[in-house]
Amino acid sequence: MAPLTNKGEELKQSSLSNLVQPFHVMELVKAANALQDQGKQVIHLSIGEPDFPMPEPVEQALVRAVSEHKTRYTAALGLPELREAIGRYYQSNFKVEIPAHQIVITSGASAALMYACLALINPADHVLLTDPGYPCNKTFVQMAGGIPDFVQTHEAQNFQPSWADLSAQWTRQTTGVLLASPSNPTGTQLSAQAMQEIVHGVSTRGGFVIVDEIYQSLCYDHSAQSVLQVTGAPSEQLPLVVINSFSKYFGMTGLRLGWMVVPETILPAIERFAQNLSICPNTPAQWAALACFAPETLAICEERRQVFKARRDFVVSALPKAGIELHSTPDSAFYVYAKSPYDSDRYCEELLEKALVCAVPGKDFSEFRGSEMMRLSYANSMDNLETAIERIRIFNQGR
Ligand SMILES: Cc1ncc(COP(=O)(O)O)c(C=O)c1O
Structure with a gap:
C-alpha cells in the first residue's frame, strides 16, 4: 500500500522511485534466512562479496586512522x-x-x-x-x-x-x-x-x-x-x-x-x-x-586469488557432472553463469527448499534470457562448495 501523509492522503512519490527495481533475489535470500532460523544448514552460492575478511595490514591501518582521529x-x-x-x-x-x-x-x-x-x-x-x-x-x-x-x-x-x-x-x-x-x-x-x-x-x-x-x-x-x-x-x-x-x-x-x-x-x-x-x-x-x-597486503590478496582460482577450477569441472551445463568459461570474478535445468525462478526456489542451496535466478541480470540462466557464486569455502554441488547433483538426479 502507498504510504499516507498525516492528513490521511496518499503520499505522492516521484516517477524515479517507481522506475527503480528491487532485486528479485532478495525474496529468495529472505526464504533462505527463514530456513536458517529453523536450524537448516543452507549453503549460499548467492553471495556477491569475498568470504575473506579485509587483509590484516588494512585492518590495522583502519584502526590506526581512527585512533589518530583521521575522521x-x-x-x-x-x-x-x-x-x-x-x-x-x-x-x-x-x-x-x-x-x-x-x-x-x-x-x-x-x-x-x-x-x-x-x-x-x-x-x-x-x-x-x-x-x-x-x-x-x-x-x-x-x-x-x-x-x-x-x-x-x-x-x-x-x-x-x-x-x-x-x-x-x-x-x-x-x-x-x-x-x-x-x-x-x-x-x-x-x-x-x-x-x-x-x-x-x-x-x-x-x-x-x-x-x-x-x-x-x-x-x-x-x-x-x-x-x-x-x-x-x-x-x-x-x-x-x-x-x-x-x-x-x-x-x-x-x-x-x-x-x-x-x-x-x-x-x-x-x-x-x-x-x-x-x-x-x-x-x-x-x-x-x-x-x-x-607488499604484505598484495601477498595476502595474491594468496586469496589462488584460493579463488582453485575453487573456480573445482566448480567448473564439478557442475556439469552434477547436471548443470556451463556454456561459457568464467576466467575471473567469483561467478559462474550457468544454464538452469528448467525455469530458473522455479529451479532456484526448489533447490533452496529441497536441497538447501541458494543460487540466484537470472532475471535480475537479464531481460532476454533470465529465466533460462542462473548465477552461482564461489565466494564460499571449498568444503561448502563440495557439499553444495553434491546436494545439487542429488537434487537433479531425483527430479
Ligand atoms: C559489476 C559491479 N559493479 C559495481 C559494483 C558495486 O561495487 P561497490 O561495492 O564498489 O560499490 C558491484 C557489486 O557487486 C558489481 O558487481
Missing part, C-alpha cells in the same frame, strides 16, 4: 596520497601512466558509476548496456535521465559484446556504452582487441565509454588487464571513464571505497557532483586503503 572530511576527490598510490599501482601493474589528478576516490564503484552517468548522460540520451549485466547499471543511467538499451550477448562470445554487436544497436539517440570487464554475473572478460575495437568504434561516433573493472585483479587464466593499457590515460579525444573498487580484490566491501579514472575535461563536473552528493569518501577507509598497496 574528518577529506577533499571531495579524495586523499591526494591515495590518488597517487593508485597512479603508481597502474604504473607497476599495468605499465600505464595515469596522472594522479585524473584519479578520483569515490564511495565504492557505485558512486563512481553514479558520477560518471551524471557527468556524461543528458535526459533522453540512449546508453548501451550488456545483457546479462550488473542490474544497478540500468538504475544509474535512469537516475541521469538516460534510457538504457540492452545489447544481448551470447555464450559463444563469453557473454561479452563485440563492436559489431554494439554498432548494430547504435542509433542517432545513442551517446555511449557502459561495459564491465570482468563482468557480473558471467565472470568473463573482453579481450584487449575487442576493447580496442569498441573504444575506437565508439569514439568515431563521438560517444563515451564507461568500463567497470571492479573484478579486474580476480582473474585466473592470464594476468589482470585494463582498458587503460590499450588506450592510455583518458583525454578529451578519448571520452573514457574507468571504474574500480577496493570492494572485491581487496575484500573491503563494507568500507565503501572505490575510484574512477576520468578525462580532465569532466573532472570539474565530477568534483561538483562529489561535493554535493557525498562531500567526500569515507575518511578512515581512505587512510586504510593506502595499506592495500604494501
Whole structure:
C-alpha cells in the first residue's frame, strides 16, 4: 500500500522511485534466512562479496586512522596520497601512466558509476548496456535521465559484446556504452582487441565509454588487464571513464571505497557532483586503503586469488557432472553463469527448499534470457562448495 501523509492522503512519490527495481533475489535470500532460523544448514552460492575478511595490514591501518582521529572530511576527490598510490599501482601493474589528478576516490564503484552517468548522460540520451549485466547499471543511467538499451550477448562470445554487436544497436539517440570487464554475473572478460575495437568504434561516433573493472585483479587464466593499457590515460579525444573498487580484490566491501579514472575535461563536473552528493569518501577507509598497496597486503590478496582460482577450477569441472551445463568459461570474478535445468525462478526456489542451496535466478541480470540462466557464486569455502554441488547433483538426479 502507498504510504499516507498525516492528513490521511496518499503520499505522492516521484516517477524515479517507481522506475527503480528491487532485486528479485532478495525474496529468495529472505526464504533462505527463514530456513536458517529453523536450524537448516543452507549453503549460499548467492553471495556477491569475498568470504575473506579485509587483509590484516588494512585492518590495522583502519584502526590506526581512527585512533589518530583521521575522521574528518577529506577533499571531495579524495586523499591526494591515495590518488597517487593508485597512479603508481597502474604504473607497476599495468605499465600505464595515469596522472594522479585524473584519479578520483569515490564511495565504492557505485558512486563512481553514479558520477560518471551524471557527468556524461543528458535526459533522453540512449546508453548501451550488456545483457546479462550488473542490474544497478540500468538504475544509474535512469537516475541521469538516460534510457538504457540492452545489447544481448551470447555464450559463444563469453557473454561479452563485440563492436559489431554494439554498432548494430547504435542509433542517432545513442551517446555511449557502459561495459564491465570482468563482468557480473558471467565472470568473463573482453579481450584487449575487442576493447580496442569498441573504444575506437565508439569514439568515431563521438560517444563515451564507461568500463567497470571492479573484478579486474580476480582473474585466473592470464594476468589482470585494463582498458587503460590499450588506450592510455583518458583525454578529451578519448571520452573514457574507468571504474574500480577496493570492494572485491581487496575484500573491503563494507568500507565503501572505490575510484574512477576520468578525462580532465569532466573532472570539474565530477568534483561538483562529489561535493554535493557525498562531500567526500569515507575518511578512515581512505587512510586504510593506502595499506592495500604494501607488499604484505598484495601477498595476502595474491594468496586469496589462488584460493579463488582453485575453487573456480573445482566448480567448473564439478557442475556439469552434477547436471548443470556451463556454456561459457568464467576466467575471473567469483561467478559462474550457468544454464538452469528448467525455469530458473522455479529451479532456484526448489533447490533452496529441497536441497538447501541458494543460487540466484537470472532475471535480475537479464531481460532476454533470465529465466533460462542462473548465477552461482564461489565466494564460499571449498568444503561448502563440495557439499553444495553434491546436494545439487542429488537434487537433479531425483527430479
Ligand atoms: C559489476 C559491479 N559493479 C559495481 C559494483 C558495486 O561495487 P561497490 O561495492 O564498489 O560499490 C558491484 C557489486 O557487486 C558489481 O558487481
